[in-house]
Amino acid sequence: MASILTVNLAQPRRNPDKPELSTGIDKHPTPDPVEVRAPGPRKGGLGSGLVGDLIGNSKFHGGDDQAVYAYAREDLDVWETELQRELANGTFGENFTTTGVDVTGARIGERWHVGSDGLVLEVTSPRTPCRTFAKWLSIRGWMKTFTTAATPGAYLRVIEPGTVRAGDEVVVASRPDHDITVAVVFRAIMGEPELLPRLLSADALPEKIKRLAHKRT
Incomplete structure (x- = not known):
């Protein structure tokens, strides 16, 4: 069964790249149910889509298009082998550590029904590596290593609010008929710009990425 293995919330700490800022990248599983709602705009909004979570740098993170970040436990397991270190759920800063979900292969605009409380999420874009990560x-050279692997995980927006808890089932309720996946978008914006025009068939992309794609048409 495709499901949420853990729901992870931030333990605020000083940003290792910019000590004057806090960061929410250090996330840990919570046993409690968590309310998920649309956080509003990146600047001036609530930051994360999860109540009790933290977005430290609202210039680049959070807002409606990045309300939730999901990463597959299967991909973390691959990284554990490659890096030869333990990676607990939440280590990559993900809100949802999933199992049985093809996160990076998800299509932009794909909708997930999560749990039984009416929560509906929509896949919007890949995570891109930053200096804080x-x-x-x-890890020396991590941004290049992460980019080469091209398993970035997915950001999601909240279509219908609800409550999520560890163990909730994930059901792909609808999937667009285009072929633009999270992986394709990641490749396009991280080193294969010739792919950018293809992205315009995915209406659910954030406007920032659409503008980037339009520049290549």
Whole structure:
């Protein structure tokens, strides 16, 4: 069964890249049910889509298009082998650690029904690596390594609010008929710009990525 293995919330700490800022990248599983709602705009909104979570740098993170970040436990397991270190759920800063979900292969605009409380999420875009992520893991060359692997996980927006808890089932309720996946978008914006025009068939993309794609048409 495709499901949420753990729901992870931030334990605020000083940003390892910018000590004057806090960061919410250090996330840990919670046993409690968590309310999920649309956080509003990136600047001036609530930040994360999960009540009790933290977005430290609202210039680049959070807001409606990045309300929830999901990463597959299966991909974390691959990284554990490659990096030869333990990676607990939440280590990559993900809100949802999933199992049985093809997160990186999800299509932009794909909708997930999560749990039994009416929560509906929509896949919007891949996560792109930043300096905070690299500093947090303390791995030399991490941004290049992460980019080459091209398993970035997915950001989701909240279509219908609800409550989520560990063990909730994930059902792909609808899937667009285009072929633009999270992986394709990641490749397009991280080093294969010739793919950018293809992205315009995915209406659910954030406007920032659409503008980037339009520049290549």
